[in-house]
Amino acid sequence: xxxxxxxxxxxxxxxxxxxxxxxxxxxxxxxxxxxxxxxxxxxxxxxxxxxxxxxxxxxxxxxxxxxxxxxxxxxxxxxxxxxxxxxxxxxxxxxxxxxxxxxxxxxxxxxxxxxxxxxxxxxxxxxxxxxxxxxxxxxxxxxxxxxxxxxxxxxxxxxxxxxxxxxxxxxxxxxxxxxxxxxxxxxxxxxxxxxxxxxxxxxxxxxxxxxxxxxxxxxxxxxxxxxxxxxxxxxxxxxxxxxxxxxxxxxxxxxxxxxxxxxxxxxxxxxxxxxxxxxxxxxxxxxxxxxxxxxxxxxxxxxxxx
Amino acid sequence: xxxxxxxxxxxxxxxxxxxxxxxxxxxxxxxxxxxxxxxxxxxxxxxxxxxxxxxxxxxxxxxxxxxxxxxxxxxxxxxxxxxxxxxxxxxxxxxxxxxxxxxxxxxxxxxxxxxxxxxxxxxxxxxxxxxxxxxxxxxxxxxxxxxxxxxxxxxxxxxxxxxxxxxxxxxxxxxxxxxxxxxxxxxxxxxxxxxxxxxxxxxxxxxxxxxxxxxxxxxxxxxxxxxxxxxxxxxxxxxxxxxxxxxxxxxxxxxxxxxxxxxxxxxxxxxxxxxx
Numbered sequence: 001x002x003x004x005x006x007x008x009x010x011x012x013x014x015x016x017x018x019x020x021x022x023x024x025x026x027x028x029x030x031x032x033x034x035x036x037x038x039x040x041x042x043x044x045x046x047x048x049x050x051x052x053x054x055x056x057x058x059x060x061x062x063x064x065x066x067x068x069x070x071x072x073x074x075x076x077x078x079x080x081x082x083x084x085x086x087x088x089x090x091x092x093x094x095x096x097x098x099x100x101x102x103x104x105x106x107x108x109x110x111x112x113x114x115x116x117x118x119x120x121x122x123x124x125x126x127x128x129x130x131x132x133x134x135x136x137x138x139x140x141x142x143x144x145x146x147x148x149x150x151x152x153x154x155x156x157x158x159x160x161x162x163x164x165x166x167x168x169x170x171x172x173x174x175x176x177x178x179x180x181x182x183x184x185x186x187x188x189x190x191x192x193x194x195x196x197x198x199x200x201x202x203x204x205x206x207x208x209x210x211x212x213x214x215x216x217x218x219x220x221x222x223x224x225x226x227x228x229x230x231x232x233x234x235x236x237x238x239x240x241x242x243x244x245x246x247x248x249x250x251x252x253x254x255x256x257x258x259x260x261x262x263x264x265x266x267x268x269x270x271x272x273x274x275x276x277x278x279x280x281x282x283x284x285x286x287x288x289x290x291x292x293x294x295x296x297x298x299x300x301x302x303x304x305x306x
Numbered sequence: 307x308x309x310x311x312x313x314x315x316x317x318x319x320x321x322x323x324x325x326x327x328x329x330x331x332x333x334x335x336x337x338x339x340x341x342x343x344x345x346x347x348x349x350x351x352x353x354x355x356x357x358x359x360x361x362x363x364x365x366x367x368x369x370x371x372x373x374x375x376x377x378x379x380x381x382x383x384x385x386x387x388x389x390x391x392x393x394x395x396x397x398x399x400x401x402x403x404x405x406x407x408x409x410x411x412x413x414x415x416x417x418x419x420x421x422x423x424x425x426x427x428x429x430x431x432x433x434x435x436x437x438x439x440x441x442x443x444x445x446x447x448x449x450x451x452x453x454x455x456x457x458x459x460x461x462x463x464x465x466x467x468x469x470x471x472x473x474x475x476x477x478x479x480x481x482x483x484x485x486x487x488x489x490x491x492x493x494x495x496x497x498x499x500x501x502x503x504x505x506x507x508x509x510x511x512x513x514x515x516x517x518x519x520x521x522x523x524x525x526x527x528x529x530x531x532x533x534x535x536x537x538x539x540x541x542x543x544x545x546x547x548x549x550x551x552x553x554x555x556x557x558x559x560x561x562x563x564x565x566x567x568x569x570x571x572x573x574x575x576x577x578x579x580x581x582x
Contacts, residue, residue, distance in 0.1 A: 034408050042472035042480070046465065047458060049450045052472065052480045080405070 001095050002223065003105045005074035005179050006055075009201045009212030012106035012180070013073065014236070015219040020071050022231055025060035029094065033057065036078045036087055057087070059094060064229060070100055077179045088182040092190055102193045105180040106219045109198035110206045115247050119200035119215045121222050124176060126188040130195060137222045140197075143174050197222055205247065213240040317363040317413060324359050324389040326396065329422035330520055331489075332430070333398045333414065333478055336384070339432030340496035340505030346430045346513050347399045353524045354390035356397055360417065361386050367403040367410045387417060393522055396422040402474050411478045415485060427482040427489030428519070429475035430512050432505065435495040438556035439540050443511035448476060448491040450483030458490060461515065466493070492516060497556070498567065499574040506532035536578070543577040 004016025019025075033054035041053040055076035062069045072091060078084040095103060109122040123140040125131060134140060175181065180196050187194035199215025213236045224231045255265065334347030350356070362385035364370050373380040385400035396418055403410040418424040433446075446466040447458040472480070475491045482489045494512040496505045510529040517524045544550040552562055552570050562570065 038407060039472050039477060039480075041470060042468070042476055044448055044466060044468040044476070046455070046467065047446065047448050047462075048452065048455045049448060049476065049480055049483065052477075 001070040001072060001091075001100045001103045003072040003074070003091070003103065003180075003183065005077050005105075005107070007077065007178065007180075008108040008110060008206050009199075009208070009210075009215055011108040011199045011201065011212060011215040011219065013075070014211050014213060014216040015106045015199070015223070016071055017073050018216065018233070018236055019220060019223065019231070020060050020062075020073060023062045023069070023229075025062035025069065025071050027058055028061050029059040031057040031059075031087065031090055036083050037076055040076075061098075064227065066228075068098075069227075070095065070098060074179070081182075084179050084182050085186065088179060088186040091183060092186055092192065095192065096190070100192070103183065103187050103195070104223065105183055105194065105196045106216075106223075107176070107178075107180040107196060107198045108201045108206075108212070108215055110203050111200045113200045113202050115202045115205060115214070115244065119218045121218050122196075122198040122200065123222075124184065124196045124198070126184045126194045130193060134195060137226055139218060140222060208247075210243050210246060211239070213237075213243060317366070318360055318417060319363060320360045322357075322359045324391060324421065326389065326391065326394050326422045328425045329394045329396055329418075330426050330428060331396050331398070331418035331422055331424040332428045332516075333400070333475065334430050335400060335402050335474070337401065339434050339501045340494075340503065340508050342432030342494055342496060342505060342508045342512060343430045344399070345504060345506070345509045346516070347397055349509065349513055349529060350395075350516075351388045351390075351397050351399070354393040354395055354397075354522070356388035356390035356393075356395065358386050359389045362400070362410075362413065366406050368401065369404060389422070393520075395520070396424065407474060407477060408481075411474070411481050414478070415482055415487065419485070419487065424487060427479060427487055428516060429478060429489070429491045430516065431473065431475050431491065431493050432496040432501070432508055433493045434498045434501040436556060436561060437495055437497050438553050439497045439500060439505075439507065439537065440553065440557060443505075443508045444495045445512055445515050446493040446495075448479065448493065449489065450479050451488045454488050454490065461519065462492075490519070499571045502571075503574070503578050504536075506536045509533075539577050540574065543573050546573065549573045 002016050002019065004012035004014070006013045033056065036057075037055045039052050039054050042049060043051045043053075055074070057072070057074040057076075060071040060073065062071065078087055111122075113119055118139075121137070121140045123134040123137065123142060125134050131142070134142065176184065176196055176198075180198075184194045184196050197219050199212075199217075199219045201212045201215050205212060217233050217236050217240065220231055220233055220236070223229075332347070332350060334343040334350075336344045338344065364383045364385070367385075368383035370383070373382050375381065383401040385398065388397040388399065389395070390397070398414055400414075415427075418427065435444075437444075445462050447462040448466050448468075449455050449458055473491075479489045479491050492512050492515060494508045496508045500508075506529060510526060510533050513524070513529060514526060517526075544553060549570065552566055555562060
């Protein structure tokens with residue numbers, strides 16, 4: 001089973017959603033949304049409620065020559081831990097009912113990567129027996145293999161600062177928040193193998209209103225190799241090029257912001273020039289300031305509809 | 307008290323067990339535009355002789371880690387049910403749930419159907435509009451059933467259109483519709499500058515319409531008096547020619563810019579000071 005939920009950069013959602021379209025997987029069920037989500041939109045026409053929309057959590061299936069695939073695409077994650085755990089178990093009930101033997105979840109990992117660099121895929125299995133296999137995937141990295149004292153985050157809810165679970169990479173330890181993490185744990189409790197694949201997203205883009213297709217591509221490339229299933233990812237590559245152009249424009253605008261502190265300006269200049277940022281001299285406060293400026297620019301972009 | 311058929315884990319806390327047949331269920335919220343919902347419920351409860359018979363425990367639906375203090379007084383979320391045997395009605399007066407709205411609203415509908423044998427759900431809300439207090443308040447209706455839509459259009463304007471996140475009243479109506487329980491959201495226009503005050507004229511407009519829909523014959527004299535008092539205070543403010551011009555512009559259907567709106571709101575705030 002391959003799961004993708006909405007989260008930072010829509011990495012998981014775009015990866016599994018694209019895979020679903022490419023293989024033309026067939027829908028075979030949905031999780032009733034009412035207990036998990038608020039309605040996202042109502043349509044009232046001439047005084048009549050014509051439709052109430054809820055975020056979808058949809059199962060799809062597809063048969064490969066050597067295995068069957070179960071895909072799960074979730075447009076939103078429950079914000080409440082209790083509900084997320086319940087949903088994870090509901091997903092696992094379905095997986096077990098259809099004889100699923102392995103689960104992959106896909107998400108984002110927020111790191112100090114530069115947006116012009118190909119994202120790696122942080123891989124976290126729920127059993128030590130899977131570590132050797134994960135190392136063979138290519139372009140993957142284990143938490144213990146992190147090069148720098150970078151911070152990373154197993155993604156989900158960008159709206160809730162408190163749920164963020166930063167880890168000190170290099171120790172081999174950390175946490176993965178949200179459904180991607182809960183599903184890994186709940187599967188472990190049931191003795192089901194599961195691996196979370198997290199495409200890297202630059203820290204300065206974690207609040208961007210756009211998807212980050214480069215990370216989705218990296219995740220799909222890993223899945224393509226391990227499932228021995230060639231995938232045409234040109235659609236995602238085209239989208240990634242557009243997003244890159246947007247990023248460059250935002251960085252340009254940010255560099256022209258008058259009240260930017262000098263050290264932050266230097267950092268942004270480095271980003272503009274495509275050099276991997278050196279976080280050493282940048283304090284947490286300055287990093288926060290960079291994020292705030294970028295958030296403001298993203299908000300302006302979104303409001304201007306560009 | 308745990309009535310027969312109620313789960314002990316239920317958040318409903320009964321003080322008595324009224325039994326109604328074919329009742330009307332009216333939901334009102336304590337904080338809304340122009341205080342329309344709260345004041346209309348207050349009036350309907352009093353006018354129908356309804357008495358409180360049940361409360362809904364706040365845990366799970368509201369943040370209960372502490373209390374908020376308003377005007378020096380500690381507040382705590384309340385959800386109270388009132389029953390009128392004579393008018394065969396159950397009235398909910400509640401703070402809007404902040405979380406688990408699905409569970410909250412279904413609990414409410416369970417009560418309405420199980421104890422009130424409700425045949426219809428009605429909600430009352432105010433909605434801010436660029437209108438003047440001197441013009442009649444329009445009431446819009448929203449329903450979840452085509453048959454009711456036709457009847458509703460005979461009473462209220464037919465052009466309520468909206469796309470976006472649903473208000474809790476609309477969510478309640480939709481959930482009621484899933485149970486084949488018909489209902490209507492009544493939205494009454496409140497001049498934007500009265501949104502943070504008590505707009506008795508709007509209360510009167512929506513109570514008059516709802517009582518007509520329910521076939522209740524209520525004496526609306528008290529509401530008329532309150533509305534007249536409010537209009538008297540607002541009329542005094544028109545001595546200022548700039549304020550008068552703004553109100554006339556609204557009467558003509560013209561818009562006001564942000565600064566003009568702010569000035570009007572401030573003038574109304576001063577005129578009504580101490581009355582809300």
